[in-house]
Amino acid sequence: xxxxxxxxxxxxxxxxxxxxxxxxxxxxxINKDAWLWFLLVPVRNNVTEILELSVTDRYYLMDxxxxxxxxxxxxxxxxxxxxxxLGNIVKQLHVHVIARKxxxxxxxGPVWGVDAGNPYQPQALQDIVDRIKVCxxxxxxxxxxxxxxxxx
Amino acid sequence: xxxxxxxxxxxxxxxxxxxxxxxxxxxxxINKDAWLWFLLVPVRNNVTEILELSVTDRYYLMDxxxxxxxxxxxxxxxxxxxxxxLGNIVKQLHVHVIARKxxxxxxxGPVWGVDAGNPYQPQALQDIVDRIKVCxxxxxxxxxxxxxxxxx
Numbered sequence: 001x002x003x004x005x006x007x008x009x010x011x012x013x014x015x016x017x018x019x020x021x022x023x024x025x026x027x028x029x030i031n032k033d034a035w036l037w038f039l040l041v042p043v044r045n046n047v048t049e050i051l052e053l054s055v056t057d058r059y060y061l062m063d064x065x066x067x068x069x070x071x072x073x074x075x076x077x078x079x080x081x082x083x084x085x086l087g088n089i090v091k092q093l094h095v096h097v098i099a100r101k102x103x104x105x106x107x108x109g110p111v112w113g114v115d116a117g118n119p120y121q122p123q124a125l126q127d128i129v130d131r132i133k134v135c136x137x138x139x140x141x142x143x144x145x146x147x148x149x150x151x152x
Numbered sequence: 153x154x155x156x157x158x159x160x161x162x163x164x165x166x167x168x169x170x171x172x173x174x175x176x177x178x179x180x181x182i183n184k185d186a187w188l189w190f191l192l193v194p195v196r197n198n199v200t201e202i203l204e205l206s207v208t209d210r211y212y213l214m215d216x217x218x219x220x221x222x223x224x225x226x227x228x229x230x231x232x233x234x235x236x237x238l239g240n241i242v243k244q245l246h247v248h249v250i251a252r253k254x255x256x257x258x259x260x261g262p263v264w265g266v267d268a269g270n271p272y273q274p275q276a277l278q279d280i281v282d283r284i285k286v287c288x289x290x291x292x293x294x295x296x297x298x299x300x301x302x303x304x
Contacts, residue, residue, distance in 0.1 A: 058218060065202060084237070086262060088232050088259065089260050108240035109264065
């Protein structure tokens with residue numbers, strides 16, 4: 001599939017900001033600063049469930065969940081990583097990878113449905129991207145291409 | 153690691169019932185009949201995050217998430233499968249794989265923290281196990297060994 005044909009769900013587009021591209025997924029960040037909250041969106045149209053992916057894509061997805069977890073771990077001071085593929089409201093397959101800290105908004109429950117935080121200020125967002133770049137430069141197993149001018 | 157040495161978290165043991173064993177994980181069912189809710193517990197001690205698994209185990213975990221999803225799909229009448237690895241309360245790595253229906257308890261939110269349903273009656277539980285056996289017999293890609301006399 002040519003990735004230029006990929007159509008991102010409008011709610012995911014509105015709620016998150018494009019950071020970069022793994023082999024399978026867009027790496028996006030939920031635009032709420034209460035948590036460091038990544039979104040992995042497989043660049044595949046008409047896929048709702050993990051079991052609809054090819055076996056190759058499923059292994060890419062696991063690799064990219066692992067890579068996103070490593071990025072969160074690199075930021076430090078994270079007590080637990082939460083991973084979830086729900087999709088009850090937005091059907092397009094997407095996987096949440098979220099850094100949780102004891103006492104954060106919603107702790108110890110899940111973050112979905114918790115109203116907290118504000119949109120990132122541009123400098124705060126740039127600081128996150130810069131730290132991701134440092135992490136990638138130190139860990140060659142993270143195959144993330146950062147191109148903030150593109151959203152594909 | 154010899155699987156006989158595996159120690160299951162006491163809360164997971166209390167909340168769920170052993171169904172069978174994949175290569176990596178125990179397949180368990182949460183003992184609440186409001187949802188069909190599986191739990192995958194990797195038979196590895198002292199693992200909290202997916203990124204602590206070996207790459208081989210991560211791919212097994214993805215295969216087993218896929219297999220558990222296929223089992224739920226086989227039961228039919230499921231609108232969405234929810235997959236989550238949270239662990240904010242119980243640290244031992246465990247992955248939830250849950251059949252969701254529009255209008256079920258908590259819909260369209262997540263199920264965690266929703267108080268609904270009752271423990272399974274023995275016959276209802278046996279019916280589920282029998283259907284899982286039928287599904288396995290029809291899909292040789294699901295490598296689940298059912299042995300209700302063991303919890304290892």
